[in-house]
Amino acid sequence: MGLQQVSLNLNVRGLGKSATLAINERVAELKASGKEIYSFGLGQSPFPVPNCVVKALQKHAHEKDYLPVQGLPELCEAVADFHRREDGVNIQAENVMIGPGSKELMFLLQLAFYGDILIPAPCWVSYIPQAQIIGRKVTLIETSYENRWTLSPQALEEQCAAENDQDKPRLLILNYPSNPYGDGNSVEELMKIAEIARKYNIIVLSDEIYGQTNHQGKHVSIARFYPEGTIISAGLSKWCGAGGWRLGTFSFPANLKWLLNALVVVASETYTSVSAPIQYASIAAFQESEEITNYLRHSRRILDALGQWIVKQLTQANIRIHPVEGAFYIFPDFENYRAKLANLGISDNVDLCERILEETGVAALPGYAFGRPKNELNIRMAYVNFDGDKALKVSEQISWDQSLDEAFLEQNCPMVTTGIQKLIQWLEAL
């Protein structure tokens, strides 16, 4: 028999690399073959790690000790203070947990928690495979273009009421501003969702990794309305340009300490603790400072201008899309072009992405990768393919009463603006 592939966990078998990685490799191949590619695939912040945070890493490069599993106490304090200050929620340092990316913490949560996982779709690519690896049941809650792809409180209520088990342990994963659609529930909706969660004792994993990228700096956490049942997931990856550093945070309410403790035990048998120099350095990111405030203001201004410009272009081209309020994603829907696309033999979002890539060089991801049915015509585009360092420096030279105009975008984000134009030209030529 030999050492063949006979002994793999069935939950892992056949699971592919994440869609985000796949598109990246595809893009690399096409670029290598000499094709001009407009990459809207991987959602990585275009901005550099702020200088004060890089300097802090240099200062703490010698730190060698294993840190406490739950996290460096000073960092937990900085994270708790950050959430109190920025989100107006009462988080205590003793209830903060640091992980090597919030994705790892979500995996530990799905592993430690024994219950159903409720996810409104479209959703981020990794929630469902994580549940699959662990063997958990996922219930996708339907959303619609008409409802801005957000979770309708009524749909949540109906889902819970329809199940003949009022006490079933449930974990609801909410992500806002959302990957893939850059938007989220209104405050009124969050309040209604909080009420339903309270009624059914649902634990809410509130994935707010894009919270600080809210273009107006006006992110509102559901933890304000459901503090006792909300775990806030956050980290450095998106607003601080440090995706590759791998530092995520979970902030628990005091009465979910039993769940935090279970995660700490599993962490102690897996990653042990997050890299010590990285934890020491990250304190500077969460503490209030003029440099961080300035960095956030300018990065938000750039993302806001670019997002608004893109939505305007696509809307004018009769592509269905909603305004974006945060993150750096759009989730356009080509339903209005269904007949014309059908003439080309395109009837689902996987084929649609493939053909757009082949014929325009625009690389995006199909709605299917985000839990939408294949036969819909939506795709996710990350508008991050520009030099964030340069864009920040130019933005800093432009006064606050001026907005960043089309010329700024064409000059500083040319691959994004050209890619959008190529896509529109392709559609209009159908």
Place this chain on the structure above:
Amino acid sequence: MGLQQVSLNLNVRGLGKSATLAINERVAELKASGKEIYSFGLGQSPFPVPNCVVKALQKHAHEKDYLPVQGLPELCEAVADFHRREDGVNIQAENVMIGPGSKELMFLLQLAFYGDILIPAPCWVSYIPQAQIIGRKVTLIETSYENRWTLSPQALEEQCAAENDQDKPRLLILNYPSNPYGDGNSVEELMKIAEIARKYNIIVLSDEIYGQTNHQGKHVSIARFYPEGTIISAGLSKWCGAGGWRLGTFSFPANLKWLLNALVVVASETYTSVSAPIQYASIAAFQESEEITNYLRHSRRILDALGQWIVKQLTQANIRIHPVEGAFYIFPDFENYRAKLANLGISDNVDLCERILEETGVAALPGYAFGRPKNELNIRMAYVNFDGDKALKVSEQISWDQSLDEAFLEQNCPMVTTGIQKLIQWLEAL
């Protein structure tokens, strides 16, 4: 019902923090209460991260990109080259995987692999809880003091032959130099184990995290005799003083690529990739350099002198112990004191550790935490409670033809030498 502790995975429920962490917290409490404590608990390298590696982290502090899941290619190349150079095994960069600690990689392996886990006991504290969290069956293979606690090839053969399933997928975890006993199988034994592993198609996870701490620099990997079925587990934590950095490596044979690929998929849905600055910096640790060579020579000389001195003292006091060949652990057995200990009401290793701590201030871990029966009288002691930076500097002033004498040890490792003396005095006074 509320958000109570009703919804925890049974595999996680009741699992305590690791014994190593528990002793650390206990030590901290006792120290805070003013008690003089000789800490032989946590096994962390006493030496600093080499200067060239710290400098490399400072240089790469700005690196922000998500790196490939499997690892930074230049680092994988450095690791493969390291194993080829140091261990004489033919590892290719494309078969190296980087993780946030080898513990995390072992967890992914146990999760992805579907088969029985064979572990000779005593063994490191985390293998068994990892299997428990995932729900895998662990078969402990008996060892004995007489056989130096190492795996007897015959016991492995008997275990496999006794099971009525020649084709059962099995993973054997071997750890040498060993935590908890600082020794390992002889080369002849490794060759025999390799033969049996080949016969039964066993995959060997060869945990060589202490390989470079072999006091004579003469570590031999079983991969030399069973290259097609051995995964070498290694990393920076032990020989490079960088436990808190969290960087571990797995090196696969080419024909276990299917298993490597499965681990990469699970990694892509959990930790994503190891911290970018840490990966860039680690290249300097794996590359050959005069600084690293010198660092290793001196740290080995210190650990060798200290280990030999400790073994001599304990042997003279009629405590059963074997010579140590690597790592920084001893696993003494107090069987010769069983009658006297019984007079104090001590009849197992858990009580033994507790009483030693209370009455001498020496903090060690019971054999029970390492998979030995409670009623044996063995404990694990890590001899790392000294200022490694200072000890290295002093060693560098002493020429190679001189050995490091008792005066060196008493001057540079006083908490270790005094702790050992306290333990012996306590025993002799029984």
